[in-house]
Amino acid sequence: MPRLADVVTQTFRSISPDALTERLFRDPLARWWQTYQEKLEASGYDGAVQGAFFISSFAAMGHVAKCDGRVKSVEIELATQVMDHLDLTSEQRQLAIRLFNEGKHEDFTLETLLWRFKRQCSHRVSVVQVFIEIQLKMAYADASLNDRESKLIKRMCKRLDVSDSIYTRIERRVRAEKKVANQPIASVSKKVFSLSDSYEMLGVNRWANQEQVKQAYRRMMSKFHPDKLVAKGASEVEVVEAHDIVHDIKNAYEMLIKSKRMQ
Known part of the structure; x- marks a missing residue:
């Protein structure tokens, strides 16, 4: 009776390298993607990056809209x-x-879509960020970002290397734009800052002393204080954003000062 190892070895030897690669790494969206690329090019929507953005954005929007059970009219x-x-x-x-x-569709291969999009557009950071912005707008279309939508979009960010x-x-x-447009938006619990979040927020490293943390805090508050932004002619959206940023700066500062005192 032949050994299992021998059978497996013989089976793989009977498959050509090209056929093996095709079986192991077949892209289930390859033909689907190519068909849409060709249709877009025929319609005058030209360019690999533009086509990848178009295909990925609208397919992902449908996936986000449906992820909580049904697609709403606002979506x-x-x-x-x-x-x-x-x-x-x-x-x-x-x-x-x-x-x-x-x-x-429930069986839509989102992971493969994101892989294809990343392969085409990872060198265009702004394109990737606009893609995430559109998906967040879709998630917030009904005023709130539920757990399913949040997890889905964060998964997209992970696949696309968005920090x-x-x-x-x-x-x-996205939230600031909705507020300025007087569109309904649910309140969210403020982010709980970790030490690493706080260092990043203030732009200091873990070895910064109390005085350096205070200086960074004053610098950030001066940069994002809403009144100063208004004086500089900032847009209404930027001012609304600034209120949230200032809140985060204060949280980060309080956490770092408390941490430094305990050291």
Whole structure:
């Protein structure tokens, strides 16, 4: 009776290297992605990065909208607003709608979509951040960010190498824009800062002494104080953002000063 190891070895020898690679690393979205790329190019929406952004954004929006059970009218309205903002043609809008609907399917391979998007756009940091911003806007379309939506978007950030600090910055901007537009938005519990969060917030390292922490605190407060931003002609959105930033600066400062006193 042949040994199992011999059988396995013989099986792999019977498969060519190219066939083995295809079986192990087959991309389930390859043909699907290529079809949409070709349709976009035919519609005049040209460029690999632009196409990757288009395909990934609308499919992911559908996935985010559906992740809490059903797609709401405000989420469809937001998707329409994104189409308007991109100034899509009738043909391109139909492609966007199809992508949105396909993204809603439970068996949609989001991980592969993110992998493809990252491969095409990771060198374009601003494009990746706009992608996350659009998904956050979709999640907040119904005023609140529920646990499922939060976990899903943070998973996207992890797959796309978007740091926690960048995610926080984008979310803060999304919430500020909704407040300025007088759109409903649920309150969220303030972030509980860790020591590493606090060091990053104030821009100091772990070896900074109390005086250096105080100097960093004053510098950050001067930079983001809402009244000073108003005097400099900052937008209403930037001022609303500043109120949240100032709150975080104070929390970070209090935590670091307490930590330094205990050392």
